[in-house]
Amino acid sequence: MTGILEHGAKLTPPGPSRAATFRLLHHLVADRLRLMSSAAEGYGDAVRMAIGPKTLYFFNHPELAKHVLADNAANYHKGIGLVQAKRALGDGLLTSEGDLWHKQRRTIAPTFQRKRVAEQATVVTEEAHALIGRLRAGIGHGPVGLTDELTTFTLGVLGRTLLDAQLSTFDSIGQSFEAVQDQAMFEMVTLSMVPLWAPLPKQRRFRKARRALEDVVRALVAERDGRPGGSAGEDVLSTLIVSTRAEADPEVGRVRLRDELVTLLLAGHETTASTLSWTTHLVGQHPEVAARLREESLRVLGDRDPEFEDLHKLSYTTQVVQEAMRLYPPVWILPRLSLAEDNVGGYHVPANVDVVVCPYTMHRHPEFWTNPTVFDPDRFHPTNAANRSRYAYIPFGAGPRFCVGNSLGMMEAVFVTAMLARELRLITKPGFEVVPEPMLSLRVRGGLPMTVHEAN
Numbered sequence: 400m401t402g403i404l405e406h407g408a409k410l411t412p413p414g415p416s417r418a419a420t421f422r423l424l425h426h427l428v429a430d431r432l433r434l435m436s437s438a439a440e441g442y443g444d445a446v447r448m449a450i451g452p453k454t455l456y457f458f459n460h461p462e463l464a465k466h467v468l469a470d471n472a473a474n475y476h477k478g479i480g481l482v483q484a485k486r487a488l489g490d491g492l493l494t495s496e497g498d499l500w501h502k503q504r505r506t507i508a509p510t511f512q513r514k515r516v517a518e519q520a521t522v523v524t525e526e527a528h529a530l531i532g533r534l535r536a537g538i539g540h541g542p543v544g545l546t547d548e549l550t551t552f553t554l555g556v557l558g559r560t561l562l563d564a565q566l567s568t569f570d571s572i573g574q575s576f577e578a579v580q581d582q583a584m585f586e587m588v589t590l591s592m593v594p595l596w597a598p599l600p601k602q603r604r605f606r607k608a609r610r611a612l613e614d615v616v617r618a619l620v621a622e623r624d625g626r627p628g629g630s631a632g633e634d635v636l637s638t639l640i641v642s643t644r645a646e647a648d649p650e651v652g653r654v655r656l657r658d659e660l661v662t663l664l665l666a667g668h669e670t671t672a673s674t675l676s677w678t679t680h681l682v683g684q685h686p687e688v689a690a691r692l693r694e695e696s697l698r699v700l701g702d703r704d705p706e707f708e709d710l711h712k713l714s715y716t717t718q719v720v721q722e723a724m725r726l727y728p729p730v731w732i733l734p735r736l737s738l739a740e741d742n743v744g745g746y747h748v749p750a751n752v753d754v755v756v757c758p759y760t761m762h763r764h765p766e767f768w769t770n771p772t773v774f775d776p777d778r779f780h781p782t783n784a785a786n787r788s789r790y791a792y793i794p795f796g797a798g799p800r801f802c803v804g805n806s807l808g809m810m811e812a813v814f815v816t817a818m819l820a821r822e823l824r825l826i827t828k829p830g831f832e833v834v835p836e837p838m839l840s841l842r843v844r845g846g847l848p849m850t851v852h853e854a855n
């Protein structure tokens with residue numbers, strides 16, 4: 400039937416049952432990595448895929464990725480998944496576009512410059528000591544859930560570096576945050592087909608969590624205003640308070656502040672925790688790598704804490720983290736939406752279609768990586784990395800939307816890997832099947848149970 404339904408008509412369009420829809424969506428989530436890998440293997444560097452009502456243009460070559468992400472970035476907005484996550488995250492830096500994004504990036508980027516990140520080294524080492532202490536308590540006992548411990552670590556670091564606050568002192572912030580994160584994931588998976596007002600327990604939990612996070616933000620702002628210099632500082636929270644107060648409508652400013660903070664916490668903690676989960680798992684499986692890491696850590700650091708200037712001296716440790724992010728890039732897919740039609744390396748892309756670049760498949764492209772599935776940190780030794788296309792390796796993305804927190808994320812990952820190597824040896828629980836789970840970040844399914852031992 401075509402045309403407009405008459406008032407009072409009760410016809411329901413045909414379609415799969417709710418259970419069948421969820422089963423389909425579940426399969427899509429479970430098999431997304433395989434879907435992308437077999438498309439790349441079967442069809443090459445440019446693939447056009449029809450998935451349900453959508454057509455996806457998938458580019459898996461560094462030059463094509465460069466065109467979409469950098470050279471003609473102005474023709475692409477954030478795409479499938481991120482658009483949907485926006486309903487949970489609002490217009491934070493990760494999901495905003497156009498003038499608003501430019502303004503936000505100009506405000507936030509300076510607070511993540513190397514000099515500022517260098518000043519945070521002590522916070523990272525203090526939180527790393529706390530992490531190692533918690534892990535140490537597991538020696539001689541059953542496995543510890545490593546991903547959870549790492550998440551506590553990364554949230555601890557972000558709370559202190561971004562907000563100068565102990566997030567753990569706020570009752571229920573963990574739960575509220577988890578609810579928003581769950582919702583962002585749910586929105587991505589269901590493509591926002593379930594209205595926010597739907598009386599599902601999940602939606603109620605989400606709305607409650609957003610309110611609770613607003614209370615937290617209000618408390619943080621009040622505390623900051625009550626300090627002797629008020630909100631005049633240069634850190635992330637002060638910078639955001641000043642910038643959002645400049646909004647003509649205070650309500651708009653309040654919502655923007657909440658969305659910016661939740662976005663930064665979300666974008667910054669899960670990615671870094673995933674990087675560290677995969678790195679620690681791979682090191683546990685490769686005793687020769689663990690031995691070289693320990694040697695470097697003891698040689699460079701002895702028994703003192705790492706400082707920012709040590710980063711370039713911890714070169715093998717950096718290579719190990721880079722290689723873990725090659726095999727398991729935390730941001731495994733970069734979705735975009737074309738605004739106008741485009742010519743991507745000779746391929747025609749219509750306007751208003753979904754385009755993706757997939758770091759997971761690009762990092763395993765056989766033309767750019769020999770034995771791509773083998774874990775070999777020496778690939779990132781400067782002599783081996785010199786001739787590789789820069790866009791064959793994009794764990795932090797590329798072009799104007801390049802990760803704003805990359806220096807902080809790398810410092811966290813390298814410091815923790817070096818400090819762990821010096822003190823402990825972690826081994827994934829025998830028999831545990833390690834399966835990558837492509838969620839907001841590329842997680843280890845079921846967390847990562849690891850047994851803890853002294854390093855030597």
Ligand code: HEM
Pocket residue numbers: 477492493494504557662663664666667668670671674728729730733734793794795796797799800801802803804805807808809812
């Ligand atoms: C090892 C850890 C990390 C990895 C692998 C990572 C990866 C990425 C990637 C690939 C993008 C680009 C997304 C796209 O183009 O669609 C991105 C963007 C972003 N990241 Fe990270 N990230 C990490 C750590 C962090 C940290 C610590 C923070 C902040 C505290 C952060 C905040 C952001 C933000 C706000 C964006 C959006 C930037 C924009 O669109 O202007 N990330 N990240």
